[in-house]
Amino acid sequence: MKTFITIIVAAFMLTNNYASATAPETTKRSNVAAINFTLDLYANAVSKGQVDGIEQLFSEQFHQRYSSKNRSYIFNKAQLVGFLKSHRNLQQNCETDYSIIEESKGVAIAKVEMKYKTFCRVDYVTISLSGNGYQISQIVSTFK
Numbered sequence: 001m002k003t004f005i006t007i008i009v010a011a012f013m014l015t016n017n018y019a020s021a022t023a024p025e026t027t028k029r030s031n032v033a034a035i036n037f038t039l040d041l042y043a044n045a046v047s048k049g050q051v052d053g054i055e056q057l058f059s060e061q062f063h064q065r066y067s068s069k070n071r072s073y074i075f076n077k078a079q080l081v082g083f084l085k086s087h088r089n090l091q092q093n094c095e096t097d098y099s100i101i102e103e104s105k106g107v108a109i110a111k112v113e114m115k116y117k118t119f120c121r122v123d124y125v126t127i128s129l130s131g132n133g134y135q136i137s138q139i140v141s142t143f144k
Helices: 002-048 077-086
Strands: 058-067 072-076 095-104 107-115 120-130 133-143
Touching (some): 002 107, 058 077
Antiparallel strands (some): 058 072
């Protein structure tokens, strides 16, 4: 009987350890899926003009920085949303791709590339988990 109880306790411990070991991986996969969804919305808004619900995509503290050869520009949420809405359904002549560079505990940094014929625009996007889900809090844009 003592052996039987030992086996049951060992089985319970293994099952419990397995369940707790797989929980973070499941959470990480769902975080990555939510981040990818946010990046899809952003890429489609910028490159295809699909702007429905775009206000919820950016946090209230959002800002975007553009760097050119001689100047740097900073835009806030209202300015970017207004710009994107004014270009509703405007299809850019570029190929767009993105990748998550780093993801950890509700914050992610991603790279969004828009490749045109003569240049490439690269946006480094910071995405943070807030009360409203994942939102973009910062974009730094560069050109190659």
